[in-house]
Amino acid sequence: GAGVSQSPRYKVAKRGQDVALRCDPISGHVSLFWYQQALGQGPEFLTYFQNEAQLDKSGLPSDRFFAERPEGSVSTLKIQRTQQEDSAVYLCASSLSTSGGNEQFFGPGTRLTVL
């Protein structure tokens, strides 16, 4: 079966541009997470959705970051006025239920480079 997919896989943006990163979770998965992985670091939590509801956005680094999941499936992470410090791999993960013990399935990530 299909896993979590993300697009684009690579994105180069000039500083100040807006970007949109897409995540297609595994069908039927209720929970969806976004993480940011800087070079040489572990992933860090950005935001969490349960179906279409964004229940936790405490990890978003600034108000330039915005995420949505309007129909409870596909999610988009938008970064406005990109800065060089936004360069990172953005990982999306989905999980079957809301239990903390459930495995999160990760996509391959989108590598964002801001010039």
Place this chain on the structure above:
Amino acid sequence: AQSVTQLGSHVSVSEGALVLLRCNYSSSVPPYLFWYVQYPNQGLQLLLKYTSAATLVKGINGFEAEFKKSETSFHLTKPSAHMSDAAEYFCAVTHSGAGSYQLTFGKGTKLSVIP
């Protein structure tokens, strides 16, 4: 609050030797613990998880980990390293309480296997 410390950002072992990757956690509620592996330019793949059942957990590819509450540790081991084990390994913690279930990751340990 929860956190993970992985001792050693880079570990080298000879092919056939024991692999030991260290992970210590901090959590104010009973934790769920995970080990993920990441190959270059790929997403994270779950190796194994602890969710309060057996303290010795067996995972894929011959890996196992033991949850030791008294030591707040969850070290990953494999009796005999294979060349294909070369990758980056991340320990992560989430919790069994209420709220969102974002994973908190360590900074990762890069495993090199010497032929």
